[in-house]
Amino acid sequence: MARNDPQFNLRIPAELKQRIEAQAERYGISTTAAIVGALDEQFPAIITTEDVFALLRAVEDFQRKHPERPMPYDVYRSLADWLHHREMELDLPRTPAKGHMLK
Structure with missing residues (x-):
């Protein structure tokens, strides 16, 4: 993603944040990439x-x-x-x- 992509600030439960971070680490991607990937699947x-x-x-x-x-x-x-x-x-x-x- 480019720096000029829109930002979207979001509050999420701490447990969900930990799960996202764990998945991102497991796949060697950023937490942003993990979140965007999940959202892209949910909202094709x-x-x-x-x-x-x-x-x-x-x-x-x-x-x-x-x-x-x-x-x-x-x-x-x-x-x-x-x-x-x-x-x-x-x-x-x-x-x-x-x-x-x-x-």
């Missing part, structure tokens, strides 16, 4: 639909440039499932199609 970054479509476009660009290295169908299916959970639909075939590209 939000992936937007736009992020997923950008990823799909990048995958397609890769496919066009490297047709000899087809992308596994389950990558497309996983992204479509994610979008479906967001109440969106992505037009994908029910079975893998050789060289399938998203439209």
Whole structure:
């Protein structure tokens, strides 16, 4: 983390502080890194639909440039499932199609 990252002052119980320090020492990291790591796991970054479509476009660009290295169908299916959970639909075939590209 950079010195210009925002600071967040927090009061915590002494026992929790000791557990954080012990874990940081065990992994050879700072207490700040241990806390940030735990918070990052608890509060993951939000992936937007736009992020997923950008990823799909990048995958397609890769496919066009490297047709000899087809992308596994389950990558497309996983992204479509994610979008479906967001109440969106992505037009994908029910079975893998050789060289399938998203439209």
